[in-house]
Amino acid sequence: MSLSASELNVGDSRTEVVVDNLTRTQLVQYAGASGDYNPLHTDDLFTREVAGYPGVFAHGMLTMGLTGRVITDWVGDGRLQNFGVRFVNQVWPGDTLTTTAEVTEIRDTDDGPVADFSITTVNQSDKPVVTGTASALLTP
Amino acid sequence: MVAERVxxxxxxIMMFARSIGDPNPIYYDADYAAxxxxxxxxxxxTYIQASAQFDEDYPLRPKIGEPWFGSGATPTGTPPRTDGAKDSEDDGDKKSGGGNGGTLHAEQxxxxxxxxxxxDVLTPTVKPGETWEKQSRRGGKLLFSESVTEFHNQDGELMITSRGVGVRTEKPVEQDPS
Structure with missing residues (x-):
């Protein structure tokens, strides 16, 4: 179901846990599906001893993918016009991530009403891991 | 460094949706989707990122018969070069082998x-992007590079525009205590 402009107001927000206790296996799953086999995400030995990080960490695009569900569940399938994020902190196995999306503007366009959202995903320490924006076409 | 066709x-799509923990049936159930x-x-x-699967030269996928920079018997299968050149100088790609902080994804x-x-069968077209530098406390000198890819379908319709920004860090990014 798509979302109607009359149901939505600037300032409306949704907050959801998008992953609870992120597993290394999910990083493997994402590597396989996305095709990004960078060892930084699945190979602890390489990541510690060669790359110099404390251990494997999540693909930024996995965090973006987890985050996107909050918007698509809200606005409905096939309604998204834009989705963009900055990766501001790394995500580690064991992290629990919570995404908040908030309506920042509702504007009229030639295609119909469009809602703009601000998006922030934080970890269990309330530290932002991605921040971004999205826009979606509404029904009048 | 892009697929010819996707x-x-x-x-x-089903595997990708599972990997990002999205149970929406529109991603796997054709009857529901109808x-x-x-x-x-x-x-x-974010599925289009998986178009890397169709890029013959994608550097972050092991290639049959070639050394891989991840671990096997040793922590990396492609030790840092000893002839003085840095890995980055002949690759210029996203490999994160020895010697520097490697390249991370900054924006998408x-x-x-x-x-x-x-x-759908998509044809990607890469547009030139900008590069810029920044100094950071946690990662040293940062070199940002942008790439814009347009994906057209089999009917020539523009489907998705993707703009990615990568950042090559001088050293591994320091972790703030949290």
């Missing part, structure tokens, strides 16, 4: 002109 397939506004299975918003932006689904 066939969009139902099984791949009852929705798009009328067919569509791909999750998608514009959806239409929504892709199984059966």
């Amino acid at each position: 066939p969009v397939e139902a099984t791949h 009852s929705t506004e798009p009328g067919r299975i569509i791909a999750p918003p 932006h998608f514009t959806y002109h239409r929504h892709i689904g199984p059966g």
Whole structure:
């Protein structure tokens, strides 16, 4: 179901846990599906001893993918016009991530009403891991 | 460094949706999808990143018969070069082998002109992007590079514009205590 402009107001927000206790296996799953086999995400030995990080960490695009569900569940399938994020902190196995999306503007366009959202995903320490924006076409 | 053509397939969409923990049936159930506004299975918003699967030269996938920079018997299968050149000087890609902090993903932006689904065959076109530098406390000197890719379908319609920004760090990014 798509979302109607009359149901939505600037300032409306949704907050959801998008992953609870992120597993290394999910990083493997994402590597396989996305095709990004960078060892930084699945190979602890390489990541510690060669790359110099404390251990494997999540693909930024996995965090973006987890985050996107909050918007698509809200606005409905096939309604998204834009989705963009900055990766501001790394995500580690064991992290629990919570995404908040908030309506920042509702504007009229030639295609119909469009809602703009601000998006922030934080970890269990309330530290932002991605921040971004999205826009979606509404029904009048 | 981009795929020549990207066939969009139902099984791949299902696997991708599972990997990002999204149970929405529009990503795997054709009967359900037929009852929705798009009328067919569509791909999750970030799925197009998996077009890397179809890039013959994608540097982050092991290639048959070639050394891989991840671990095996040793922590990396491609030790740092000893002839004085840095890995980055002949690769210029996203490999994160010895000697520097490697390249991380800094930003990703998608514009959806239409929504892709199984059966679509996309042709990517890469547009030149900008590069810039910044100094950071946690990662040393940062070199940002942008790339813009347009994906057209088999009918020549523009489906998705993807703008990615990578950052090459001078050293591994320091972790703030948290």
